[in-house]
Structures are given as structure tokens and as C-alpha cells.
Amino acid sequence: MSADIGLPISHRQRLWLYALGGLVLLFLIAPSVIIVIMSFSDSTLLQFPPQQWSLRWYETYFQSVEWRDATIVSVKVAVMTVLVATPLGTAAAYAINRGTLRFNGTINALLTASLIIPVILIGIGTFFLYARIDLNNTLTGLVIAHTVQALPLVVLTVLSGLRSYDMNQERVARSLGAGRIAAFWQVTMPQIRFSIVSGGLFAFITSFDEVVVSLFISGGETTTLTRRMFNALRDQIDPTIAAISTCLIVLSVLLLSVAQIFGRRH
């Protein structure tokens, strides 16, 4: 008897299901694991498991000016995207959560549109627009484009935080004489700050991992890491990319763990 569900089906009868599910989980996780292991290989041939271990691909990555510059561009853009998208998304989520505005549904749909609209269309459209206002190949242009991509995630994350918060608390604070901003800052904000932090982390990953729009609007000195990786992959399979990929995977794991820890405390 499986205690959780209370159905008269034993775990043993479910073995086939666990085996099948386990295989699918393996399919999901194996590629990342293989890349991480292979990045420590000494060989230019992609062998698995590697015959000899070394850090040479990490050395190539950190010593190459091109890769380092691209990484710096990506980090800069991602940090600025977080700084722009998080407050904007939080403010928008706060307004949507009130639900008093007319067209609330339409506003919500507009703000989350970039999750649905094919990203290739956004890439081409942004390139076309930026060509007119000279924003192609600039950090500003990248930050604006990435902010639009990250906004829906911040809005959705903060909204889910606000849904489990009772807005009457802010009303109480205001009826006791707190100003609007003080009431938000001292009463609401401490209770949704974990959602805001999670939203910010998601904005960071979204910007850092963004490929398609960056392919169109970045270049020259503002080439992002993903754009350089994409172009490198088109030519040949360079093991340096395994080292970079490992760094990206580690970054995702770190950010997700932080989001998870914050989420649990919330």
C-alpha cells in the first residue's frame, strides 16, 4: 500500500513505471553530465570517458581575449537587465495584482507576450527597429531587448508571491498613517522579497542564456558569449566550448539553488 496516495498498488507493481521514468530523467540530465565530465579531458578528440584529465580547455577559455571579452559583455548585460527588469516587473505585478484596472487581462497578456511570440520574429523586428535608431551593437540595445524578454518572468514570479500575500496589511499600515511608499517598503516588500529575488535571478539567467535576439542585435565589441558560442559551433566543435558550457551549467545550478533556498524560506 503506498502510504502517500492510499491506493492499493504496491511500489513493486510500479517498478516498470519507475524504470521508464528513470530512463527519461537520465535522457534529460545525461547530456549536461557528459559535457561537464568531458570538459576536463586532455584530448582534442571528444572521448568519453576521457583517457587523461586536464584543465587545458579552461585555460584556453580564460586566456582567450575574445572569449573573455564576450563573457564580460554578457555579464554586464545580464546585471543591467536584472537592475532594470526587476523593479519594472515588480511595479507591473503590483498593479496587475490589484485587479481594479480595466483591461487587466489584456495588460497581463501584453506583458507576457514575449513568452509566446516566436523569438526569431522579436529578433528580426528588434534588429530592424534598432537599425533606425542606432542601437544595434550597443550595450543599451542589448539591455533593453533582454529586459523585454525577462519582464514576463519577473512579473509572473512576483505575481505568484503577491497572490499569497494579503494586501489588507498594506491598507492597515496606511490607515495607521504610513505613506504609500513607506507602507509598500516596510510592510509589503519584506513579505514578497523572496519572490522579487527569484524574479531577478530568472531575469539574470534569461539574459545570460539569450541567443536568438543577441544574434541579430549584438556584434563587434558587444558580441555576447552566446553569440560567439553559436558562431563557433557553426564552424567546428571546439572543446573550449565544453569548458564554457560547464561554467554556464554551474551558473544555472548556483542561481537555481539560490532561488530554491529563497523560495523555501518564503
Added chain:
Amino acid sequence: MSAPSALLREPAGAGRDLNAQALRADARRESLRLLALLSPSLFLVFAIIIVPIGWLFWLSLFDEAGAFSTSNYARFFEQASYIKTFVTTFKVAFIVTGACVLLGYPLAYMLSQLPRRAASICLIFVILPFWTSVLVRTYAWLVILQRKGLINSWLIDLGVISQPLSLANNLSGVVIGMTHILLPFLVLPLYASMKTIDTDCLRAGMNLGAGPVATFRQIFFPLSLPGLASGVVIVFVLCLGFFVTPALMGGGKVIMWAMRMEQTTSLYSNWGAGAALGVVLLVVTLALLGLFQWLLGARATGVWSSR
């Protein structure tokens, strides 16, 4: 009604009107404040998404000479290469969606049946790839599937095959890579909806004498269909506009819709034709999502909040 409300109604005439006016003015001010909070975000979305797409739509209505025409759209039915692109795109979308259902349904079902702790550990394996760069995962599959890749060298070492299989740089590579990338988009909403299925229904079925198979087929499966549908729609729609994986793993042979758009605009600088492709892609995407919402009364975009 009761006495207090009668008392409240007492200050009739001018006083009440004044009160109502003040309340209305207050509500209006409040709405303006909320709009002010929304305006920066709405402005950005408007400027970066709505305006350029509208502009592209406008461009698509003119031919290369600048005259108003529908030639950009007529081309889709006339030129064999466009028809081939659409056929390839839909073929890949159907295969990938089917593969995601076959792999994702058992996984989501298992997750929904596991004890909470075990399920949350297994979920990490779904969420982590979801948040790993598409580029990294495509690279991983290139390494695994290419001619001298892992699978081929293992199979040759084991003596199963003598010639390497062509797994990458063709349709199978694209399908495997895309299935891996899109699988979490199916599993997460499906799992979320399976968790809401009332186990009392299942227990009642079993009490009434249904075996495990009948309980699953007649009770659990039908109740999981809305979640499955939302996963299927989102995966299918994302397939139609997918760029990175087919561009890197298709070996130039698998030209999908988004790649065609990139080639038409970047390579041939034919903005009208590229824009028309984009407009049709957007219309198809929105039509599928709208149809889904109309049929099931739910939004397929829930996947991003069900992480």
C-alpha cells in the same frame, strides 16, 4: 434590510452625491497611479515587440519595387522551396511533440505518484535542463551524436556497427535535440495538473471494483487530458518557431521556418519576404493558442509559472 443600513442611507441628497463624487475621484486617482506603475513595462513591450512587428507586417505588404502587393504571401504557395520549409517544420513539430508526449507522460505520471520528497528531487532533473542554455544542450547533443561522437564510437568499439550512423546534421539530430529541450515544457504543466487530480476519485473507482488499469484508463487519464493538452500546445507552438537547434544540428539540410526567416533577411536582405514569413508564423502561433484557450478555457502559458 436591517436598521444600520437604513441609518447609512439617511444622509440623502447633496451630501451623498458629494460622497460618491469623492469616491469616484479617488478611484480614478488610484487607477492613474496603477497605470503609472505599469507604464514603463508597457512602453518597453510596446516599443520592442508591438511596434517592430507592426512595422514588419506593413513591410510584408509591399514587393521589392515598393509597390503594394501580396506577392510576398503568394510566394509561399508558388515556390517549392517555401512549401518544403513548411512541410519540414510541421513534420519536425509533429514528431517532436509526439516524442515529448511518449517520454513526458510516463515521467509526469511517475512524478505525480512518488512521495513528495522523492518527487521534488526528481523534479530538479526536469527543472535544471529547463534553465540550462539551449546552446549548451545543443552542443552536448552534437558531441554525443556526431559522426565521431560518443554514440558512434561506443557502438563501433562494441562491434555493433562498422560504419558510423549519421545521427547529427540531419532530421534525427534536430528531432533528438529539440525533444530534449522541449520536454520540460510538457512535463511541468502535465505534472502540475496531475497533482490536482483528486485521489478520492481513484480510490472510489477501485472500491467499486475497477483494477489498476481500468482506474487509470477510465479515471486518471481523462482527468489528466487538459494538462496534457496545454503541454502539447506549448511544445508544438515552440517547435514551429525554433531556431538554434535546427540551425546547428540540421547540417544545412533541415531548413525550418525560423531558419528560413533568418536566411531571407540576413543573407538575402529581402525584408518583405522575411516579414511575411514572420507574420504567418505569428498568426499560426496565436491561432493555435487561441483555439486551445477557447476549447479548454485555460492559458497554455502556465508552464512558466509552474516551474
